[in-house]
Amino acid sequence: MTTPRRQTVGRTTVLPRGAVAAAVPVALAALFAAAGPAAAGTIGSSGAGDPYFPLAGNGGYDVRHYDLTLGYDPGSRHLDGRAVLRARAAQRLTRFDLDLKGLKVTGVTVDHIKASFRHQGQELVITPRHALRSGQDFRVAVDYQGTPKPVTDPDGALDGWIPTDDGAFVASEPQGAMTWFPANSHPKDKASYDITITVPQGRTAVSNGVLVDQRTAHGRTTFHWRQSEPMAAYLATATVGTFKVERYTTRDGVDVYNAVDPRLASASAPVLKQLPSVLAWESKLFGPYPFRAAGAIVDRAPNVGYALETQSRPVYDRAPRLSILVHESAHQWFGDSVTLTRWQDIWLNEGFATYAEWLYAEQHGGKTSQQAFDAFYARPASDGLWAYPPADPGSGARLFGTPVYVRGAMALHKLRTAVGDAAFFRILHTWTADHRGGHGTTARFVQLSERLSGRDLGALFRTWTATAGKPSAP
Ligand code: TRP
C-alpha cells in the first residue's frame, strides 16, 4: 500500500536511465536560441523555456482550445488527424512553432488562409501569410497523418501513442502529446479540448471529459469527447481498444465512464467499484472534485509499466490495485487541476499523490503515515531514496524516481506534523481552491503553508525538498 509502484515497475524495470539523452536536446536548443535574435520579437520561440525539456512547448502564443478529429485503424496502425487550435498571440508573430513528431503534415492554415510550414524534428514551424498582432485571436488548422510512434523518455520509459494488440494505449507524460497531435506541449499552456475519434465498429475510443456523442455508420464508430476544464497536453488521451463500458452518475453528480479490457474485467471490478468512495474521501481531504467527469481506462499494455492520471479518467496499463487508484485519483487535484509550471516541480504531483496513498492507508485500517515515514527514514544514507532532493531532481531523467515520490511524501508528512492536522488540511484545501484549473509552484506552496500556519517553514522545506542527501534528523 505504501510503496508506490511507478518507480519500481514504471521506472526501474523498463530500461537503464539514460544519461546520454539529455545532451542532444540541450545542444539543439542552443542552436535554436542562437537563431533567435536575428528577427527578435516576432518569432515565437521553439521551446517554453523549461530546462528539462528545452523544445517542449513554444513561445509567443497561448492556446485556448484544441479541436482534434482523429481516425485510427488498429490493423494498419494508421492515424489520420486534423487539429484546429484556437489561440491568442502573446506578441507580434511572423512565425511560430507547434510540437509534433513523426507524423506527416499535409496542410496548415492560419485563419483559413494557407500558411507555409517546415517540419523539423519535433518542431512544426508555421509562417502565416499575414503576421499576427500581439493579442490577436487566431485559428490554426493542421492536417496530418501517419503511423504514430511513442517517444522514449530520458529515463527509458515509453510515452505517447503506444500501440497495443487491440488498439493503442495513449499516455503522454511528459512529452508524448506531440506523437499524436500538434500542440503547445508544455504544462504551462492549458486549454479546453474537443476530441473526436473514429475507430472500426466494435472498438471503443476513450478520451477525457464527457462523451457528447457516439455514432456508428458504415462499419465505423465515432466518439466525441469534451474536456471543458483546462487541461495540459500531457494529460490528454485517446485510448483505443476492445472495452467493456460501464456508465453511471455519482451522488455528487459526476459522470463516470469506465472502459475495461474484458480480459481484465474480473481482476479490476472490485477496485473500480471503489472509485466513487475514493473520490468522495479525497473530496473531503482536498476540496471538491475538480471535474464534471470521472472514470477509468483499464487496458492491457504490457510494455508500458505505469499508469497515468489522464485528466478526469486515468489510464491503467493493467488491472489497478486500490493504492494505485487512490494515487491516480489524487492527481486529479494535484497535477491535473493544479498543474506544474515547470517539470522541476514534479514533486507537487508525485509527492502529493503518494502522500494521498499514505493517508488512505492510515484512515482505512492500514499503516499510519508516521509508520510509513519511519520505515523510509530508516533507509541508509546510501539508499536511492536520498539520491537527490524531490524539488530539484536535476534533469528530465529523474522525474519519476523514488526521491520525487517518497521523499516528496515525507516532506508533506513533515509539514503536517509541524503545523498540525487542522492547518495542514486547510493548506491543501486552499491550495486546490486557489489554483483550481490553473498552476502552482513550489515557492507558492511554501508561501501558502507559512501564511496559513503562521510559521517560518523555510528550513523544513529546504531540508526536505531542496537539500541533497539524507536529512540528519527525522
Ligand atoms: N505520473 C504517473 C503516476 O505516477 C507516472 C508516469 C507518467 C510514468 N509517465 C511515466 C512513470 C513514464 C513511468 C514512466 O501516476
Ligand code: ZN
Ligand atoms: Zn503519480
